[in-house]
Structures are given as C-alpha cells and as structure tokens.
Amino acid sequence: xxxxxxxxxxxxxxxxxxxxxxxxxxxxxxxxxxxxxxxxxxxxxxxxxxxxxxxxxxxxxxxxxxxxxxxxxxxxxxxxxxxxxxxxxxxxxxxxxxxxxxxxxxxxxxxxxxxxxxxxxxxxxxxxxxxxxxxxxxxxxxxxxxxxxxxxxxxxxxxxxxxxxxxxxxxxxxxxxxxxxxxxxxxxxxxxxxxxxxxxxxxxxxxxxxxxxxxxxxxxxxxxxxxxxxxxxxxxxxxxxxxxxxxxxxxxxxxxxxxxxxxxxxxxxxxxxxxxxxxxxxxxxxxxxxxxxxxxxxxxxxxxxxxxxxxxxxxxxxxxxxxxxxxxxxxxxxxxxx
Amino acid sequence: xxxxxxxxxxxxxxxxxxxxxxxxxxxxxxxxxxxxxxxxxxxxxxxxxxxxxxxxxxxxxxxxxxxxxxxxxxxxxxxxxxxxxxxxxxxxxxxxxxxxxxxxxxxxxxxxxxxxxxxxxxxxxxxxxxxxxxxxxxxxxxxxxxxxxxxxxxxxxxxxxxxxxxxxxxxxxxxxxxxxxxxxxxxxxxxxxxxxxxxxxxxxxxxxxxxxxxxxxxxxxxxxxxxxxxxxxxxxxxxxxxxxxxxxxxxxxxxxxxxxxxxxxxxxxxxxxxxxxxxxxxxxxxxxxxxxxxxxxxxxxxxxxxxxxxxxxxxxxxxxxxxxxxxxxxxxxxxxxx
DNA sequence: TCGTGTCTTGAGAGCGCTCTCAGGCCGATT
DNA sequence: AATCGGCCTGAGAGCGCTCTCAAGACACGA
Numbered sequence: 001x002x003x004x005x006x007x008x009x010x011x012x013x014x015x016x017x018x019x020x021x022x023x024x025x026x027x028x029x030x031x032x033x034x035x036x037x038x039x040x041x042x043x044x045x046x047x048x049x050x051x052x053x054x055x056x057x058x059x060x061x062x063x064x065x066x067x068x069x070x071x072x073x074x075x076x077x078x079x080x081x082x083x084x085x086x087x088x089x090x091x092x093x094x095x096x097x098x099x100x101x102x103x104x105x106x107x108x109x110x111x112x113x114x115x116x117x118x119x120x121x122x123x124x125x126x127x128x129x130x131x132x133x134x135x136x137x138x139x140x141x142x143x144x145x146x147x148x149x150x151x152x153x154x155x156x157x158x159x160x161x162x163x164x165x166x167x168x169x170x171x172x173x174x175x176x177x178x179x180x181x182x183x184x185x186x187x188x189x190x191x192x193x194x195x196x197x198x199x200x201x202x203x204x205x206x207x208x209x210x211x212x213x214x215x216x217x218x219x220x221x222x223x224x225x226x227x228x229x230x231x232x233x234x235x236x237x238x239x240x241x242x243x244x245x246x247x248x249x250x251x252x253x254x255x256x257x258x259x260x261x262x263x264x265x266x267x268x269x270x271x272x273x274x275x276x277x278x279x280x281x282x283x284x285x286x287x288x289x290x291x292x293x294x295x296x297x298x299x300x301x302x303x304x305x306x307x308x309x310x311x312x313x314x315x316x317x318x319x320x321x322x323x324x325x326x327x328x329x330x331x332x333x334x335x336x337x338x
Numbered sequence: 339x340x341x342x343x344x345x346x347x348x349x350x351x352x353x354x355x356x357x358x359x360x361x362x363x364x365x366x367x368x369x370x371x372x373x374x375x376x377x378x379x380x381x382x383x384x385x386x387x388x389x390x391x392x393x394x395x396x397x398x399x400x401x402x403x404x405x406x407x408x409x410x411x412x413x414x415x416x417x418x419x420x421x422x423x424x425x426x427x428x429x430x431x432x433x434x435x436x437x438x439x440x441x442x443x444x445x446x447x448x449x450x451x452x453x454x455x456x457x458x459x460x461x462x463x464x465x466x467x468x469x470x471x472x473x474x475x476x477x478x479x480x481x482x483x484x485x486x487x488x489x490x491x492x493x494x495x496x497x498x499x500x501x502x503x504x505x506x507x508x509x510x511x512x513x514x515x516x517x518x519x520x521x522x523x524x525x526x527x528x529x530x531x532x533x534x535x536x537x538x539x540x541x542x543x544x545x546x547x548x549x550x551x552x553x554x555x556x557x558x559x560x561x562x563x564x565x566x567x568x569x570x571x572x573x574x575x576x577x578x579x580x581x582x583x584x585x586x587x588x589x590x591x592x593x594x595x596x597x598x599x600x601x602x603x604x605x606x607x608x609x610x611x612x613x614x615x616x617x618x619x620x621x622x623x624x625x626x627x628x629x630x631x632x633x634x635x636x637x638x639x640x641x642x643x644x645x646x647x648x649x650x651x652x653x654x655x656x657x658x659x660x661x662x663x664x665x666x667x668x669x670x671x672x673x674x675x676x
Numbered sequence: 677t678c679g680t681g682t683c684t685t686g687a688g689a690g691c692g693c694t695c696t697c698a699g700g701c702c703g704a705t706t
Numbered sequence: 707a708a709t710c711g712g713c714c715t716g717a718g719a720g721c722g723c724t725c726t727c728a729a730g731a732c733a734c735g736a
Contacts, residue, residue: 008464008465053460053463053464053465054464055399055464055465056395056398056404056464056465056466057394057395057396057397057398057399057404058395058399059395060394060395061393061395061396061399066394066395068444071445085423085426087426088423088425088426091445092447095445095446095447096447099447099454099457104444104446104461104466105444105445105446106406106442106443106444106445107409107429107433107443107444107445108433108442108443109430109433109434109437116437119437122391123442125391126346126391126392126393126394127346127391127393127394128394128442231625231628232628235628261628264628264630267630286569287569290569290570290573290599290602292602292605
C-alpha cells in the first residue's frame with residue numbers, strides 16, 4: 001500500500017492553525033460570505049501554509065455530488081478511432097467546458113455490448129458521476145434511456161434512434177445535407193450521387209435523408225453508396241458509384257474523411273475534380289483545406305457541440321430544465337472541389 | 339439539488355436484508371474468503387435484490403484510494419488535436435488497460451502553462467487519483483517531476499527533457515529513425531533529407547538525432563527542415579527542402595501526417611514518388627496504407643504504448659518497483675513510397 | 677434597561693464504508 | 707474433562723467533510 005498523501009493536512013489542521021473551528025474553516029474554503037474578513041484571511045493563510053487541498057471523497061460523501069461527468073464513447077465507432085479527429089475535437093469542447101465549471105471528465109469507452117456496457121451502466125447509475133454525456137451511439141442503444149430512467153442526467157450528442165426523451169445536441173444534419181446538395185444542383189450538376197454514412201447512426205441516416213429530399217425536390221434520381229465515415233470506405237464507395245453511373249458529375253460525401261477517399265478514387269479513375277466531378281464533404285475538418293483540390297464542405301462546429309453538450313449536462317445536474325433538442329448552425333464552406 | 343440516487347441502498351440495508359452485520363456484508367462485497375458459503379449467498383442475494391452498488395466516496399474516504407488514474411495531455415500539442423489520431427490510439431490503450439483493472443480514467447487537458455497547469459497539479463497531488471499518466475509534454479515541463487515529488491505515481495509517454503527519475507514508456511526513436519534512414523541509403527538514395535518533428539519534444543529531437551547519426555555513418559550531409567507533426571507543416575517543410583536542395587532523392591518524415599503533407603508537396607512540385615524522391619514516414623497510422631503511393635513507414639505500437647504506460651502506473655500505485663525506462667519495438671513497414 | 681433582530685461562530689451529528697478487535701463457537705489435543 | 711487454537715461474525719471507531727442548529731455578540735428602538 002502506498003502511503004503517499006497519507007499525511008495530507010485536513011480541514012481540522014487548517015482550523016487549528018487558524019485558531020477557528022472546523023465549521024468556519026469549511027465556510028472559508030467553500031467561499032461562504034458570512035465570515036469576518038480577518039478570520040477569512042487567517043484561514044486562507046493556514047490553507048496556504050499547509051498546502052491544504054480538500055478531500056474530494058469526504059466532500060462527496062456528504063454532498064452527494066462527485067463533481068465529475070462521464071463521457072461515454074462507443075469504442076467501435078469508426079469516427080472515434082479512425083483517422084478522423086472528430087473524437088478529439090468533441091472531447092476538447094467537453095473538456096474546456098467542464099474545466100471552466102471545475103468538474104472532472106471521466107472517460108469511458110464502451111464496446112458494442114456485453115460486460116463493458118454493464119460496467120458503464122453500473123458505474124453511472126451507482127452515483128459515481130453527476131451526469132453523463134453519450135456520443136457516437138450506434139443503432140438503438142438502450143444506454144441513454146436506461147441511465148436517464150435511473151435518474152442520471154444524460155445528454156447525447158446526436159439524435160437517438162430509439163424514441164426517447166433523452167435530450168441531445170446536434171446540427172440539423174438533414175437540412176445541412178440538403179443545402180450541400182442544393183449547392184451542387186445550383187451550380188449546374190445533374191447527376192449527383194452521395195456517399196452516405198453508416199445507417200445505424202443518426203448522422204448517417206439524416207444526411208442521407210437530406211440528400212434524398214433535395215434530389216426529390218429537383219426531380220432527380222438518387223445515386224447512393226454507403227460508407228462508414230472512414231477514408232477507405234469513401235474510396236470504396238466512390239468506385240462503386242462510378243461503376244453504377246459512369247456519367248455522374250457530382251458527389252456529396254457525409255464526412256470529410258469519406259470525401260477525401262472519394263477524391264483519391266476519382267483521381268485513380270482519371271476523373272478531374274471539380275471539372276468532371278464536383279465533391280462536397282461534411283465536417284470541415286482541418287485537412288479539408290489541404291486536399292487536392294481543397295474540399296468544399298459543410299462546416300459543423302464540432303468543438304462547440306462538445307462545449308454545448310457539456311453545458312447542458314451541467315445544467316441538468318444542477319436541476320435546471322433544459323431544451324430537449326439543441327441544434328447548432330452549419331455553414332457551407334466553398335472551396336475548389338465544388 | 340437533484341435527488342436522484344439519494345435513496346440508493348447502503349451496505350446497512352443489504353446487511354439488514356441478509357440478516358447479517360454490516361461488517362460481514364462488507365466482507366462479501368469485497369470478496370473476503372472467510373465467510374461461510376450460505377451467508378455469502380444470502381448477502382449476494384440481498385445485493386442483487388436491492389441493486390446495491392458501493393458508494394465509492396465512502397470507500398475512498400477510508401481506503402485512501404480512489405481507483406482512478408489521471409491521463410494528462412497537453413492541449414496545445416499538435417498531435418492531440420490535429421488530423422493525427424495518435425491521441426485517440428493512446429487513449430484507447432490506456433482505457434483498455436484501466437478497464438481491465440477496474441480503474442477509472444480521468445482525462446485532463448492542460449494548456450501551455452498558467453491556471454490549468456496548477457489545477458492539474460493541485461488535483462493530482464490532492465489525492466484525487468491513485469496515479470497519473472502524462473503524455474505529449476513539450477519542452478522542460480516541470481509537471482511530471484512535481485507530481486512525482488509529491489508522491490503521486492507518475493509514468494510518462496516519451497522521454498523527459500528534464501533530467502528526472504520519472505519513469506517512461508516509449509519506442510527507441512533514435513534507433514528507429516536510424517533504421518529508416520539506413521533503408522533509404524541501402525536502396526541507393528544519395529541525398530536524404532528529413533522533416534523533423536518539433537524540437538521541444540523528445541520524439542522530435544530523438545528522431546532527428548537518429549537521422550543525423552545515420553547520415554554521419556554514411557558520411558553524408560544532413561538536409562533538415564522542421565515541422566510540428568502536422569500535415570500542413572510537412573507540406574511546408576517539403577517545399578523548403580526542395581528549394582534548399584532540388585537534387586534530393588529521399589526524405590524521412592518524423593510522422594506519417596508530415597509524410598503525407600510531403601507527398602502532396604512533392605506532387606505539386608512535379609516529383610514522382612518513389613521514382614524521383616523516396617519518402618519514409620513514422621507511426622504507421624491507418625491512413626498510411628491509403629496515401630499515394632502507400633507510405634513506407636516506421637510502425638510504432640501506439641495503442642500498446644498506451645496499455646503499457648497504464649500498466650506501469652498501476653503497478654507503481656500498487657507499490658511495486660517498476661522499470662524506469664521501457665522501450666517498445668518498432669518495425670519498418672515497406673510499402674511503395676520508398 | 678430590556679427585548680428584538682441580525683450576523684458570525686462553534687458544537688456535533690452523520691454521510692457510507694472498512695477494518696480492528698474481541699467474542700463465540702467448535703473440533704482437536706492433552 | 708479441560709484447555710487450546712482456529713475460524714467466523716458483530717460491535718464500533720473513525721476516515722474528512724458539510725451543514726444544521728443553537729449560542730454568543732452587537733446594534734437598535736422602545
């Protein structure tokens with residue numbers, strides 16, 4: 001057993017050194033206003049001198065709060081561990097917001113199901129965290145609903161595929177996709193294909209829906225291939241599309257990574273971008289500026305999504321009522337690929 | 339104040355329902371052997387029936403352990419939030435290992451210095467975690483040493499630039515770089531340049547050192563540009579190198595992302611790879627297979643590094659003596675770019 | 677002078693758990 | 707038959723903190 005930290009000063013020590021009661025010391029440490037200035041100073045000095053840091057466990061025990069929020073990510077999600085920095089950007093936003101609120105971020109990876117799934121559920125419902133953020137869920141994952149039902153404040157990133165009251169933060173994927181496709185049509189493209197995202201995730205489903213609706217509005221036939229948000233799948237899907245319809249003159253990819261893969265496939269098939277085929281991506285990741293040619297894409301504020309989702313769960317944990325759905329704005333960034 | 343979880347069953351409730359004392363219930367829950375089988379069963383039934391989950395705060399308070407490990411990452415590190423999935427892969431490894439040990443992962447981002455730096459230090463030394471993993475530190479960061487001195491078990495990913503006893507896990511960057519350069523020289527390349535990583539990080543420094551040493555062994559002059567591990571910096575550095583020495587016929591980039599940027603710059607400058615210029619990267623990220631042409635690169639086992647560093651910190655926290663330096667093997671993956 | 681109200685401080689209970697220690701039981705040894 | 711030793715169980719202290727409640731101090735108006 002490690003003894004390090006065993007001899008950390010307690011509030012009792014601080015109180016003693018400052019010549020006050022433990023209660024008063026506690027008040028100062030927690031920023032209560034009703035403490036005489038000279039006493040407050042004495043306590044603060046003692047805190048400084050002893051290097052006192054409150055024991056979180058003891059505090060949690062009585063306050064019933066843990067000051068930490070779980071961030072649950074599906075380990076198998078391609079976005080999380082592919083060459084897509086989506087994951088990192090979301091975490092960054094969450095982290096920034098939690099830090100500002102002095103909360104801790106407990107990261108939990110969860111496999112497709114099985115033991116780690118239960119583990120997360122037990123942990124979160126076990127009162128170890130004040131709330132949970134769930135992102136990149138696949139299919140009809142029951143976790144959000146279960147946690148929510150167990151009284152844990154939960155906010156998701158992305159619409160749930162189950163009908164459920166769990167609040168979420170997202171962009172309007174359908175609308176954004178529609179805008180992207182309209183841009184292609186407006187610039188004279190006739191045969192617009194799409195490389196859709198995985199159809200067990202709301203982002204994949206809704207972007208495809210937006211594509212379809214825009215195509216329908218323009219009385220055009222849909223040309224669809226499905227990928228999983230990764231570069232490789234994008235390249236593969238692009239090849240399929242070219243085989244299906246060699247005449248296509250535009251493609252909307254549901255992620256920048258897939259768009260990048262598509263660019264490669266197009267190049268290998270001797271198509272020039274944007275001359276022969278226009279390409280629009282989705283995300284506006286950093287590398288979108290550096291593809292050949294630079295990628296026209298739908299920007300979504302990924303870090304902001306992280307911040308917002310964190311803010312919402314904090315509000316929920318504080319007992320506030322929050323908006324069940326919060327959609328952040330997207331923007332079509334026009335570069336050279338379309 | 340949220341009341342959720344307020345009425346969670348306590349050990350007392352379990353004990354009562356099972357008709358035993360709290361002490362015995364505790365023994366069962368913690369897997370003590372000296373409990374009669376029929377009593378153990380009664381307790382387990384009660385646990386099940388009530389859905390009992392131990393209160394971590396209460397447990398920590400007495401055991402002085404928190405069962406959680408901090409993962410500290412420098413927020414500004416380009417590797418963490420660029421298009422480089424390095425971050426995600428390390429986290430994945432750490433997460434896998436901690437999960438197996440039933441520990442929690444507390445993620446902390448730290449800015450270049452200032453308040454968030456102090457916050458991490460206070461938090462970690464404040465007994466909130468049983469240990470800390472620090473990775474991607476820049477320059478002579480005092481954090482590892484400080485935490486270590488405060489009695490917190492610390493393991494770093496990557497050699498420290500300060501002289502310090504803090505143990506670390508890494509690959510032999512210098513040696514790996516040397517191998518990469520030797521491969522280029524062995525295949526007949528004469529003018530081998532390098533795109534080095536940031537010179538305030540050990541990975542950047544050591545890989546450059548390896549390059550230099552290999553070049554020296556072959557009595558060749560070094561041709562060096564420095565990047566920051568990102569694609570953009572790689573492209574920029576490549577352009578500089580081409581300007582410096584239009585005759586160069588090979589380049590060793592200290593990361594795959596930079597190598598990818600270099601490939602683009604080479605293409606834009608009309609150089610064929612590998613015919614005119616051979617390119618070797620470092621990391622073997624997933625996308626290295628899909629570059630044009632596929633990238634020859636030094637594979638380092640990133641997820642394994644995460645696992646190992648986690649394992650080490652757990653052993654340290656358990657009071658074991660651990661190896662101060664642990665180097666994992668690398669391997670040169672030959673594809674088409676060199 | 678006394679009562680009333682306001683504000684600051686201290687005493688102490690108790691959050692849920694672990695762990696020591698002592699007591700009780702039972703079989704084995706003398 | 708008496709004693710010993712080993713094993714299991716329960717009682718209870720205490721981890722460090724917050725927060726309620728009451729007491730003390732003081733000012734003010736009656």
